[in-house]
Amino acid sequence: MTNALRFPAAAPDTAAAFFAAELAFEADPDDVHRDLQAGDTTGYVLVETRAPEAFARERIPGAVNLPYRDLPERLDLDPDLVYICYCESFQCNAATKGALELARRGYRVKRLSGGITAWREAGYPVESDGLTGSDVSKVACHC
Numbered sequence: 001m002t003n004a005l006r007f008p009a010a011a012p013d014t015a016a017a018f019f020a021a022e023l024a025f026e027a028d029p030d031d032v033h034r035d036l037q038a039g040d041t042t043g044y045v046l047v048e049t050r051a052p053e054a055f056a057r058e059r060i061p062g063a064v065n066l067p068y069r070d071l072p073e074r075l076d077l078d079p080d081l082v083y084i085c086y087c088e089s090f091q092c093n094a095a096t097k098g099a100l101e102l103a104r105r106g107y108r109v110k111r112l113s114g115g116i117t118a119w120r121e122a123g124y125p126v127e128s129d130g131l132t133g134s135d136v137s138k139v140a141c142h143c
Helices: 014-023 031-038 052-057 094-104 113-122
Strands: 044-048 082-086 108-112
Touching: 014 108, 031 113, 052 082, 082 094, 082 113, 094 108
Parallel strands: 044 082, 082 108
Antiparallel strands: none
């Protein structure tokens, strides 16, 4: 028995349900980038869940900053939109924490796979407030 098949593959209908559910929770950087290039983000908002310092240093164009640690109990957000949360990378869970808090407040959410690290590594553009020198912390995510 091979290592890869030590545990048998799921039945096709079970696998289809699993992967459809996974896609309901995550957005792909390539898909979001294509939407941004087309100028069409109808139905969703990108949400940077890291601290304001990280947002100022580098963010995905058009994103809004809602740090998960500072989310108020009541938010004035459009309940008809989906909020796609992102953070630093797969090693950071600020996007998961932010999505959890938004979902608890009744908003529909997804998480951007790989965060801004995957976005940057794909060669996609970022925005910045142009901070330099002592204004820039050495901590990447400020989570």
